[in-house]
Amino acid sequence: MDAVGFHITGAFDKILDITECHLMDDINNQIRNDIRQYALQNGLEFYDLRQNRGLLRSLMIRTSNTGELMFLVQFRIETPEEQQQADDLMKHISESFPQITSLLYVDNHKANDTFADQEIHVVKGKDHIFEQMEDLRFKVGPKSFYQTNTEQAYELYKVARSFAFDGLEKDKPLVYDLYTGTGTIANFVAKQA
Numbered sequence: 001m002d003a004v005g006f007h008i009t010g011a012f013d014k015i016l017d018i019t020e021c022h023l024m025d026d027i028n029n030q031i032r033n034d035i036r037q038y039a040l041q042n043g044l045e046f047y048d049l050r051q052n053r054g055l056l057r058s059l060m061i062r063t064s065n066t067g068e069l070m071f072l073v074q075f076r077i078e079t080p081e082e083q084q085q086a087d088d089l090m091k092h093i094s095e096s097f098p099q100i101t102s103l104l105y106v107d108n109h110k111a112n113d114t115f116a117d118q119e120i121h122v123v124k125g126k127d128h129i130f131e132q133m134e135d136l137r138f139k140v141g142p143k144s145f146y147q148t149n150t151e152q153a154y155e156l157y158k159v160a161r162s163f164a165f166d167g168l169e170k171d172k173p174l175v176y177d178l179y180t181g182t183g184t185i186a187n188f189v190a191k192q193a
Helices: 026-042 080-096 150-165 184-192
Strands: 005-008 011-017 056-063 069-075 102-107 120-125 129-133 136-140
Touching: 026 056, 026 069, 026 080, 069 080, 080 102, 080 120, 129 150, 136 184, 150 184
Parallel strands: 069 102
Antiparallel strands: 005 011, 056 069, 102 120, 129 136
């Protein structure tokens, strides 16, 4: 299937081809549609999960509230010809979208899309971007867990802080950071503790 979009609910191996997503910044649509057109014009093979073959596996985009943009392409490169196709695509993306501040790719041969154990290749920029929440700056890499909707995360964190401290008589309560993953909420409430 030659599609660039999102997984169809209940079908791990099928992609719904879309041209416009209203949930993300329009740069997502521009990049995704450009890659689809480039791939079709240049004969790049889309990944087939059942066969575990094909060059173009997945795309990941992160737009930060600091104005940075991370874009990662996940490939499955088998031959020198496919490596050249991947290099050419990455050059095309870099030239077509100068607003990308962190352009990366992964060569993943596994039968799933997880890449926590895979080497990240930096094509342009840095291997990370930053997110800002009040006076905190978080360094976010392609393997980092960080809230995908940072505006809503900020609202959620404010509610968590309110629940943690409202009604406490103590001026500076003690906060324990237990089992919270990367500890972003604990860091967010720490200056009041």
